[in-house]
Amino acid sequence: xxxxxxxxxxxxxxxxxxxxxxxxxxxxxxxxxxxxxxxxxxxxxxxxxxxxxxxxxxxxxxxxxxxxxxxxxxxxxxxxxxxxxxxxxxxxxxxxxxxxxxxxxxxxxxxxxxxxxxxxxxxxxxxxxxxxxxxxxxxxxxxxxxxxxxxxxxxxxxxxxxxxxxxxxxxxxxxxxxxxxxxxxxxxxxxxxxxxxxxxxxxxxxxxxxxxxxxxxxxxxxxxxxxxxxxxxxxxxxxxxxxxxxxxxxxxxxxxxxxxxxxxxxxxxxxxxxxxxxxxxxxxxxxxxxxxxxxxxxxxxx
Amino acid sequence: xxxxxxxxxxxxxxxxxxxxxxxxxxxxxxxxxxxxxxxxxxxxxxxxxxxxxxxxxxxxxxxxxxxxxxxxxxxxxxxxxxxxxxxxxxxxxxxxxxxxxxxxxxxxxxxxxxxxxxxxxxxxxxxxxxxxxxxxxxxxxxxxxxxxxxxxxxxxxxxxxxxxxxxxxxxxxxxxx
Numbered sequence: 001x002x003x004x005x006x007x008x009x010x011x012x013x014x015x016x017x018x019x020x021x022x023x024x025x026x027x028x029x030x031x032x033x034x035x036x037x038x039x040x041x042x043x044x045x046x047x048x049x050x051x052x053x054x055x056x057x058x059x060x061x062x063x064x065x066x067x068x069x070x071x072x073x074x075x076x077x078x079x080x081x082x083x084x085x086x087x088x089x090x091x092x093x094x095x096x097x098x099x100x101x102x103x104x105x106x107x108x109x110x111x112x113x114x115x116x117x118x119x120x121x122x123x124x125x126x127x128x129x130x131x132x133x134x135x136x137x138x139x140x141x142x143x144x145x146x147x148x149x150x151x152x153x154x155x156x157x158x159x160x161x162x163x164x165x166x167x168x169x170x171x172x173x174x175x176x177x178x179x180x181x182x183x184x185x186x187x188x189x190x191x192x193x194x195x196x197x198x199x200x201x202x203x204x205x206x207x208x209x210x211x212x213x214x215x216x217x218x219x220x221x222x223x224x225x226x227x228x229x230x231x232x233x234x235x236x237x238x239x240x241x242x243x244x245x246x247x248x249x250x251x252x253x254x255x256x257x258x259x260x261x262x263x264x265x266x267x268x269x270x271x272x273x274x275x276x277x278x279x280x281x282x283x284x285x286x287x288x289x290x291x292x293x294x295x296x297x298x299x300x301x302x
Numbered sequence: 303x304x305x306x307x308x309x310x311x312x313x314x315x316x317x318x319x320x321x322x323x324x325x326x327x328x329x330x331x332x333x334x335x336x337x338x339x340x341x342x343x344x345x346x347x348x349x350x351x352x353x354x355x356x357x358x359x360x361x362x363x364x365x366x367x368x369x370x371x372x373x374x375x376x377x378x379x380x381x382x383x384x385x386x387x388x389x390x391x392x393x394x395x396x397x398x399x400x401x402x403x404x405x406x407x408x409x410x411x412x413x414x415x416x417x418x419x420x421x422x423x424x425x426x427x428x429x430x431x432x433x434x435x436x437x438x439x440x441x442x443x444x445x446x447x448x449x450x451x452x453x454x455x456x457x458x459x460x461x462x463x464x465x466x467x468x469x470x471x472x473x474x475x476x477x478x479x
Contacts, residue, residue, distance in 0.1 A: 016360070019361045024387055027384035028380060030369075031378055041379060064329055067329065134328045137435035181334070184433065262330065
């Protein structure tokens with residue numbers, strides 16, 4: 001029976017050879033085109049993902065949840081310990097909350113006295129994580145929000161606490177977020193309290209590397225790392241994590257975001273600081289026109 | 303049942319398993335980088351299938367599937383698909399000369415093919431100056447895939463009953479055409 005199937009194919013052997021040749025040529029051509037004009041092919045990729053993955057959402061979500069439940073179940077034998085630990089932490093948090101409230105009030109009063117204008121609060125769009133990159137060498141996730149929600153390339157994505165990555169591809173209904181652990185990710189950061197500027201580069205490990213540090217002697221493990229907003233892509237001051245030192249002496253960053261469990265991500269709407277185009281008339285001769293009434297009143301004086 | 307129906311069913315089964323592998327790879331369970339590379343199930347499945355029933359894997363079926371996987375799994379589009387297509391074609395050509403392989407030989411051939419594919423993939427990306435993960439981690443993944451291969455092959459062999467067609471008695475095909 002199946003014998004016939006084999007023989008049936010045999011008759012078309014030359015045809016199959018040609019088909020094979022055409023297919024391989026086309027695929028390699030696509031690769032070369034991708035190398036030459038990457039954005040166009042990446043848009044094609046995004047469109048293809050956009051067309052397929054949201055359709056799978058009904059299957060992806062429950063399976064993911066099940067798998068995570070199984071993982072959680074494994075940690076049940078430690079539940080008593082965990083409970084006590086959580087209680088202790090909660091106690092500590094209450095203390096901090098009280099302190100924070102008092103500080104906030106004090107801060108508000110001081111700001112009011114000084115008439116300081118702060119940055120407006122950033123608004124965000126929250127998306128659910130649909131898939132990860134599917135490859136062990138790329139670190140990215142796909143969110144279920146897209147162009148129709150007003151997402152733009154380059155915006156920052158956070159979980160509840162810290163920065164997670166940036167948007168690197170937007171489809172109509174999906175968005176790809178390149179995580180900070182991806183080898184292609186580099187993000188300008190500031191290390192506090194020394195105020196050092198550096199670049200945080202992913203290398204496919206859990207702790208990204210701190211690069212281009214001007215004076216490493218000022219940096220200590222445990223220092224806070226926040227985004228610096230240098231490239232004008234990210235808003236400044238988003239929490240990234242804390243400095244850690246690897247055994248070979250390099251500085252790395254322990255990320256604040258919980259990378260083990262990325263479920264919901266916030267995409268921050270950020271249109272960049274408005275550029276200051278001219279010199280403001282201080283140096284140039286161009287002065288703002290003097291109002292009529294003022295000019296008439298001042299002319300007889302001298 | 304007609305031969306055509308059986309062939310269509312086998313192709314459908316392959317496509318289904320392929321889609322399942324992609325689906326599993328896409329599940330967002332590994333958002334944190336882990337040290338141990340996950341095996342490339344798609345590669346193991348395709349090679350094991352091609353060792354047994356290359357006729358099921360017609361170019362018109364697998365080329366679009368491979369390309370779709372390239373696009374979905376964030377690889378340089380087309381390159382890995384072309385390499386995989388060439389690998390399947392190699393196994394197809396070899397089919398004429400040999401009888402059903404002993405399991406160990408089959409494993410060795412598969413492991414060799416997996417290694418060569420990984421090297422070729424790496425070399426092509428070096429040639430085109432694509433930024434890519436280091437060779438050692440890519441080879442580590444190839445090794446893990448080669449290790450998982452017998453399990454996949456056993457699943458196809460015993461689980462799905464996928465066997466190589468042996469020529470019936472008296473119909474010795476002898477030398478390949």
